[in-house]
Amino acid sequence: MFNKKLTLHLDFHSGLPIYTQIVTQVQSQLANGILRPGDQLPTVRALAEELRVNFNTVARAYRLLDEARIISTQQGRGTYITEIPPPKVSERLRQESIEALTLRFFGEARRLGFSKGEVSQMVRDQLKLWKDTQDAEKE
Amino acid sequence: MFNKKLTLHLDFHSGLPIYTQIVTQVQSQLANGILRPGDQLPTVRALAEELRVNFNTVARAYRLLDEARIISTQQGRGTYITEIPPPKVSERLRQESIEALTLRFFGEARRLGFSKGEVSQMVRDQLKLWKDTQDAEKE
DNA sequence: ATGACAATGATACAATTAGTACAATATTTA
DNA sequence: TAAATATTGTACTAATTGTATCATTGTCAT
Incomplete structure (x- = not known):
């Protein structure tokens, strides 16, 4: 090994x-x-x-x-x-990881005493700045 | 404890x-x-x-x-x-801290290869779940 | 021969982890 | 209480590892 x-x-x-x-x-x-x-x-x-x-x-x-x-x-x-997770597992891990990341972020924000409105505003600002390089994601 | x-x-x-x-x-x-x-x-x-x-x-x-x-x-x-900081601490510090937190979150998400859409969706979901306990929500 | 391009080499750099000595605080002991 | 000792985090440095950039070499088509 x-x-x-x-x-x-x-x-x-x-x-x-x-x-x-x-x-x-x-x-x-x-x-x-x-x-x-x-x-x-x-x-x-x-x-x-x-x-x-x-x-x-x-x-x-x-x-x-x-x-x-x-x-x-x-x-x-x-x-x-590389460990090679089957595509199914891989996608699940991916989903879990973004969830965990977001959960951490919100948990931390709440713990530090920020209000829903403040966090929401902050997030909106950042999303505006997000340059979709090759993402092509439009909504 | x-x-x-x-x-x-x-x-x-x-x-x-x-x-x-x-x-x-x-x-x-x-x-x-x-x-x-x-x-x-x-x-x-x-x-x-x-x-x-x-x-x-x-x-x-x-x-x-x-x-x-x-x-x-x-x-x-x-x-x-850290104990939750009294929400009174300098508004300046408070603002910096939420900014830093948000920046870290988005930076991490991008680094992990998530698209703007994915992050946006995840954030929306979490915001929906946010129970405004006694947040005071003053803005 | 010569110019273009691919392969390889040289050198400097950046990221991660480890080694060592030190400073601040707590605890023990006289 | 005061000094000695232990505990704990900090700072600085070194070692190990991969990365980036450019130079050199070699091959081949013209």
């Missing part, structure tokens, strides 16, 4: 970019159960040293894997194989 | 910093009435040992909660959930 060795075999003459090879091999090992959700991958520097490549190359591979939601990279912490 | 256990559940692979997880969980427990004004939280060292993290990580969480006026940390004494 922790700090598996992550043995990769690079072919420097294959014509395939190093970062691509890292990406596909991590994907393979995940598909084969060699790597599992929650596993911590080596740091970009550690893996880079072992593979004798620049750590930016590893970072690039990790970035791609991160964008594909296969791993989760966390600055200052490390990188981990 | 004193020295509640404060059971927190950290996820070291969630992508959220430990200190953030501590902050939000304390906020949740407060919003849900598990923690109440006046409650004493564990010392930074005690909580750190239980969670198996460095006490500075807990201290950072406590500092954030303190800045949000959710808890009051007192060197040499301990940390306590």
